Amino acid sequence: MRILLTGAAGFIGSHTAEALLRRGDEVIGVDNFDPFYDRALKERNLLAVQAAGPERWHFIEGDLCEQAVLDRLWEFGPYDAVVHLAAKAGVRPSIEDPVSYVRANLEATVGLWEQCRLHGPKRVVFASSSSVYGADSQAPFAEDARCDRPVSPYAATKRAGELLAHTYVHLHGFDLTCLRFFTVYGPRQRPEMAIHKFATLLWRGEPIAQFGDGGSSRDYTYIEDIVQGVVAAVDRPNGYAIYNLGGDRETRLVDLTRMLARALRVELTVEQKPEAPGDVPRTCADLTLARAELGYEPSTPIEDGLRKFAGWFIEHGVQ
Numbered sequence: 001m002r003i004l005l006t007g008a009a010g011f012i013g014s015h016t017a018e019a020l021l022r023r024g025d026e027v028i029g030v031d032n033f034d035p036f037y038d039r040a041l042k043e044r045n046l047l048a049v050q051a052a053g054p055e056r057w058h059f060i061e062g063d064l065c066e067q068a069v070l071d072r073l074w075e076f077g078p079y080d081a082v083v084h085l086a087a088k089a090g091v092r093p094s095i096e097d098p099v100s101y102v103r104a105n106l107e108a109t110v111g112l113w114e115q116c117r118l119h120g121p122k123r124v125v126f127a128s129s130s131s132v133y134g135a136d137s138q139a140p141f142a143e144d145a146r147c148d149r150p151v152s153p154y155a156a157t158k159r160a161g162e163l164l165a166h167t168y169v170h171l172h173g174f175d176l177t178c179l180r181f182f183t184v185y186g187p188r189q190r191p192e193m194a195i196h197k198f199a200t201l202l203w204r205g206e207p208i209a210q211f212g213d214g215g216s217s218r219d220y221t222y223i224e225d226i227v228q229g230v231v232a233a234v235d236r237p238n239g240y241a242i243y244n245l246g247g248d249r250e251t252r253l254v255d256l257t258r259m260l261a262r263a264l265r266v267e268l269t270v271e272q273k274p275e276a277p278g279d280v281p282r283t284c285a286d287l288t289l290a291r292a293e294l295g296y297e298p299s300t301p302i303e304d305g306l307r308k309f310a311g312w313f314i315e316h317g318v319q
């Protein structure tokens, strides 16, 4: 297949590109090196992608908000599928700068899908987020749960993307699969995400800021499991579909920090902070639908995933 992959230089994008190249697909990647985190890290991600299939890999630097960039991308078409992972990620920064999140996560998304409508393909996989469930959903979260009370601008842009996806399926006959990723971790994780940030502090011997009482919990998903779900969604177009991709287990913050310190073989110290606004207390994916329709099966327990992350962090991630 020939696949257009947005956000290719990022954490999930670079791993997805590698997996697609390894199985023989041709991948055209695009990314604007959004300054949310260091460009050098994204350039290093791209070196790994390049190595996975240099003859089937093309990369274009550009901002999806610009029509000229979208036009240029289609000069490399036609494509069989589009995997749209590009976005401004992160809950807390979206509270400070909601306008740029709406631009990158919504305007760019509609611009991309308009291009798909006009020139094809109508087969798209879209990165959504567990944050669409908000603070009052009943765990485990099933895809048909009420999702109309997002508690951050980031979550609102992701939910709005899902709603627009429905419109494109309804009006224009797209196959558009929205994947709700649950806290993804592993090598190359974004440096501001909890596990990576905690590892940096622990390694320096500094205390970890723990927001709330540490009883909040997350369904952490190892990157290889997420990539398996993304690739399955590319292969199984299904009209308008939404699937949770989670790790199939909840881990409390207090347990996570203990396991991470053990994986890094360092001592743990914690600094207590009040609950942060925009954070949800608990995430937990119901995977029934993803198992049945995508054949999704997460296979990396958190202990193993943290060990793999720690190995990568010590070799490549220490700053």
Ligand SMILES: NC(=O)c1ccc[n+]([C@@H]2O[C@H](COP(=O)([O-])OP(=O)(O)OC[C@H]3O[C@@H](n4cnc5c(N)ncnc54)[C@H](O)[C@@H]3O)[C@@H](O)[C@H]2O)c1
Binding pocket: 006, 007, 008, 009, 010, 011, 012, 013, 030, 031, 032, 033, 034, 035, 036, 042, 062, 063, 064, 065, 084, 085, 086, 087, 088, 089, 090, 104, 108, 127, 128, 129, 130, 180, 181, 182, 183, 184, 185, 190
């Ligand atoms: N990592 C997670 O735990 C998680 C959880 C839920 C959802 N997601 C979603 O998965 C996707 C990938 O997340 P990630 O963790 O790999 O983040 P990331 O920041 O590492 O990757 C996103 C990439 O998109 C690029 N980008 C942003 N705006 C762009 C634009 N206008 N034009 C072109 N490129 C642009 C960025 O430069 C970046 O490289 C995002 O859509 C994110 O919202 C991630």
